[in-house]
Amino acid sequence: MSFAAWLPGDGWEPVTGGESATEVFRRGDVFAKCSGVSGVGELAAERDRAEWLAGTSVPAARVLDWIERAEGGALLTSAVSGVAAVxxxxxxxxxxxxxxxxxxxxxxxxxxxxxxxxLHDVIAQAEDVVRRGAVNPDFLREDVQAVPPAELLARIQAEAPEVAAKAAGDLVVCHGDGCLPNFLFDPETLELTGVIDVGRLGVADRYTDLALVPAQLNDVWSVDAAGFFAQYGLPEPDRARLDFYLLLDPLTWG
Known part of the structure; x- marks a missing residue:
């Protein structure tokens, strides 16, 4: 089945190879993310979040169209100018x-x-991924890649009550996948031009996003995260929460 055949008009070019029956196409200033039946729920969730974010002060892609068929769905959004930070x-x-x-x-x-x-929903998602044996070890920190996912999950479950207690008074609107590829900037001024891939956006512990930053800065540019946290306004981040969410996040993809 070709998802491109669902899309209006001609000239759609594939952008990336799909994961979990998802494919992305582009035609001019329009992106189309397409999914089979199993991914329609997640795609609809991304549509709703993108529509909401586009109405805020944060620049983001606009939803242009939604196509749903018996075989799956397609989300059409405007292209965001700029270049991904990564x-x-x-x-x-x-x-x-x-x-x-x-x-x-x-x-x-x-x-x-x-x-x-x-947090309990995120942990339930991780439990499902671990139960299905779908954890990608490449997403894990090097020091835990050899540890059985069930053991990592048990560690998360044991630490969750303390983390949840700390997070209770520190909930914010999180991107949910606050990675360098999802934030675009003007290459000259380095001003933010848009935020993309917001399927996990929602109110959560800010460390859901922050925990991903140190490893990214090190992997992409070999720099320490101290400067980032200082600019963010959190010069002394909670290391325990950083470690917790850095361990939890890769267990939720699969």
């Missing part, structure tokens, strides 16, 4: 801009956001 050369200004962009998302009014991502 594709830009490191500079202190870029790191500061990335910190400011993540802070801007986290500063959106929690009471205005209709989406929630409570």
């Amino acid at each position: 594709e830009l050369p490191w500079s202190e200004k870029l790191v500061a801009s990335f910190a400011g962009a993540l802070r801007a998302v986290h500063s959106l009014a929690v009471e205005d956001c209709p989406f929630r991502r409570p």
